[in-house]
Amino acid sequence: MKLMRLQAVIDTTGLSRPTIYKRMALDLFPTPVQLGERAVAWVSDEIEMWVQARVDERDERLKEQSALAGRPLNEAWRPLIETRA
Template identity: 55%
Template sequence: MRIIRLKDVIDSTGLGRSTIYKYIAEGAFPKPVSLGERSVGWVEGEVHDWILARIEERDLVE
């Protein structure tokens, strides 16, 4: 299990910071893990699973 920071999440998903936090608020994106008072990260596997789910949704539509 690996924790990745926001820059890596942005690079992996292609989403912007505000969109990521909007999706989190809507319950549509994995929640971050607190790493300290002012630091968060995401579980890499959860972000990867989210990306795979978007691909599956796309393939079901086609």
């Protein structure tokens, strides 16, 4: 198991520090592990799962939008979306 400090979480997610802490307060983001009195880190697998969930949500929206519009998925996206289903 690997731990990630805040800067690595920011780099991985593209979120800012305030956004990460706001989402944690709303229970919308993984919470860190206390390392010391003033040090925390996030479990890398939890961050990766959170990112993957965002990708899965996007892919599902693309499928739904394509179905509602009555047209096939953009051929460039089809292999990515269908292999995750």
